[in-house]
Amino acid sequence: MRQLRIGMAQINTTVGDFEGNYTRILKSIEEARSLGVDLLTFPELAICGYPPEDLLLKPRFIDENLRYLTKLVKASSGITIVAGFVDGQEDLYNAAAIIHDGRLAGTYHKIYLPNYGVFDENRYFCAGTECPVYVIDGVGVGISICEDIWYEAGPTSAQAHSGAEVVVNISASPYHYGKASLREKTLTARACDNTVIIVYNNLVGGQDELVFDGSSLVLDEKGRLLAQGKQFEEDLVVVDLDIAAVLKARRRHSGWKKKPLPPDGHKWPTARIVVSQAPPATTKPGLPQRQVKTRNLANEVYDALVLGTGDYVGKNGFKKVTIGLSGGIDSSLVAAIAVDALGPENVIAVAMPSQYSSPGSLSDAKLLAKNLGIKLLAIPIDRVFRAYLDELAEAFAGAEANTAEENIQARIRGNLLMALSNQFGWLVLATGNKSEMATGYTTLYGDMAGGFAVIKDVPKTLVYKLAGYRNSAAGAELIPASILDKAPSAELRPDQKDADTLPPYDLLDPALTAYVEDDKSVEQIMAMGIDEQVAKQAARLVDSSEYKRRQAPPGIKITTKAFGRDRRLPITNRFTG
């Protein structure tokens, strides 16, 4: 057979939702059958969801996953399926099942287990040691899982050298900005170097701190893009692979195979396992035309935040959210994202003005709520604030006023939002940005309070870009210009501005990125042309606020290094800078 019709089911799984994931898988199988798909693929650990973390230590979680694998095998009549699951019962493997027509024809074990950044796969899994080539409808197909394909000398070249014309990689690759193009570049090199078709099936959906962005890819043997899955949406990508072209290209460039395999490429046995014979040629239904939206940076990040928020809320069983609207840009952006994720009827804004709120704060919040079509509650905090100060008067007697009074106000707002959450079951969305989280310019249990911190990984300068993008997409001032233009302020004392305490964000953010995401030293940051005072202050503030971040709600990773599982620093630490 010289043509293979493949389908990539880019589905949105949920960790531990075996029944729900299985339902999605069955739906994709039906749709794929109707399109005449020969080989249908699913993402990494599609059966149990990714990443299951310490659920993998519960034997009954593994058993349940194997039970659903058995169900899937029974449901595979007339089609070949590759789907991720957890193999084993004592020693666990991150595995791909190769299923054909009611039979489990093979199991591949992931060889490269990522254990950096957000990944802990060595905590759970043993590494695979074999990379067979499966012969599916007469075509040699190498199977690999996520990290496996990021290594030049990994399974891909071993499989290509052993006769695979196609390499299928099932993946759960978390999003950060620019990741999709990085993947395309890497996979293009892998296709060209090995004269092999690459079928890369990524996961889509939000899971706690992670968003999986889909953007699945099919690249031909010359690295040309044949098809692409939608970004941030479920998709079924169906495409015909021209196997004859691979063989032709290999004959023409017979040198491709003479390039010696890198040393690693030899160490895994590469058996040839026949899964299915080529069926008699039949006429297949035509395939619908596909179009994939192109995005710029702000657009991409915005959509990632919408998907991450919607999935966190929905997958955790919430319907409505509540947000404290200060009249500032952070909470305005979070409200816009929430509305795009959940609909205006599911977002309740709360203005909580105080004596220090500027006159514009409440009116800006009202205008924003009107623009977004969301309900706005107003609960002033002065009376509660005065009650706190009265009760603390004796204990505070003689002490100088400091941030204690400011933090009390922030915490009153946190309490009010949590009270509404407890009363009505609304999830509180925290509105702090990454610049605040990095510097500790935020109040623990105050503005940090909430179940989910939507823009926790978004630096302040990017917050402005996202707001600008959203307005331009709306073709209107959805977020009012008065909000975009005002100087950032916590409004916790008279005429307070962020710039009283922090360097301007356009100077601060590059220093924070260098320090947090790139682990650069103060000297290296200064060598980037950043002012010494800014560099030193940035490093000092990041170092001294580790304890706050440890108690922060989870939020969506959109950079190369987010606060959370991605960055694990001790609180007790004397090393700085």
Next chain:
Amino acid sequence: MRQLRIGMAQINTTVGDFEGNYTRILKSIEEARSLGVDLLTFPELAICGYPPEDLLLKPRFIDENLRYLTKLVKASSGITIVAGFVDGQEDLYNAAAIIHDGRLAGTYHKIYLPNYGVFDENRYFCAGTECPVYVIDGVGVGISICEDIWYEAGPTSAQAHSGAEVVVNISASPYHYGKASLREKTLTARACDNTVIIVYNNLVGGQDELVFDGSSLVLDEKGRLLAQGKQFEEDLVVVDLDIAAVLKARRRHSGWKKKPLPPDGHKWPTARIVVSQAPPATTKPGLPQRQVKTRNLANEVYDALVLGTGDYVGKNGFKKVTIGLSGGIDSSLVAAIAVDALGPENVIAVAMPSQYSSPGSLSDAKLLAKNLGIKLLAIPIDRVFRAYLDELAEAFAGAEANTAEENIQARIRGNLLMALSNQFGWLVLATGNKSEMATGYTTLYGDMAGGFAVIKDVPKTLVYKLAGYRNSAAGAELIPASILDKAPSAELRPDQKDADTLPPYDLLDPALTAYVEDDKSVEQIMAMGIDEQVAKQAARLVDSSEYKRRQAPPGIKITTKAFGRDRRLPITNRFTG
């Protein structure tokens, strides 16, 4: 040479405190010199502190650690030293430096890298591939690091088979109850199986969630305890090793070496590296008599909590702590621990009574504060509570009263403590126990508020035992009987009792331990003889409160599985039971 005088410096290092750690190391060297020590050992990663976590990703952290290694080498005249450091600059190794008389004579790389429980060593380190035998003063000494000695077929047997009479293991083994006796059992087996003297030098001190308990050991070739380091205290253990006895035992039981090495035991090259020649025999100073305190379970856990609390507070630059005293047993125990760790002058208690507080609450808190000799502030919360309810009245109109009102009270108390913390620089100690953390019977930002949660890993039933132990150690009712005897209550509504919501703790705790620490299923818990309703409720409550625990302050691990780095479950998860 047939005798070797070894010293184990069981020091309390701090992560990132290169200068402080180095000062402690120098002090131990001086003391060891005065005692005629030939070979002086220090714990794992003694130079940089353990565990440094993502500080290891900062190249300048590695450089600083190498700079201090160089200083240590220069300070080693006339003595042999084994000390932990981070080797490498690109690829990192968890390493032991073998230093003799101003020269770095060798470097051992840890072979087994733990990557389970609280450990993430694969995230940072490459595994070593060699286990040489170092010839020190004519004695064959195998060096290994922590995890290496837990494997029967690990470096110990390879080194013994290659002529090591002594195996030195430098370690940073975190405490959980019973761990010291588990270590002794394992090390005894290792000594007997290999007819080798085991010198096991453990770390001591608190580091965020972990307490290292010291309890260093020297076991002779027959597994007999030669010397033991203090538990929960710094120590320098000096002991003379009788090498002739090892050789004699090996000759007598010549069979020991004929037992084939396990397969793993062959895979590392075991070169013989001469570090130092045997010096001429001299008369050495006599060694002081040693006595090590014996402890029972409650005593051991209590002392772990005292050390962990004192070190968290001190190493993070705090002097004083504040604690909300409810008149209940949890906060009473935490206050007693804080007093033992920091002294009564550094503990400020705060009673925050409400209309729902029982008459005894305030009087019990006063009596406890008097017994402990600590200052007690009283700040009633009713006025602030009423102010919240007034401001929320419109938003809450028509809704039924639920836990929202209860949580407001708990959060007012959290805010008051945080206000005192912000005003005076006192660290807030949270007082929740493990049974509450497990079931979510606690208020996020309320009683969960604080920088450090002292008894977070202590089940309620053990809280009672610890209080009883402390009273019996005092020979007096330090914690008043009225506190020990009252039924547990959150006192957030009239006549509320924990037992209204939760099963009795003596039924609940075994179910929680089985579910959380042992990953048992509801069926397995029922098979232990636990009531079905209790087992199901325990599992359901644990599953549904993951989001609260994610925002909890760190606390001290004292069980085999603590909430925190030790247990990593997704919040978004549909798998239960």
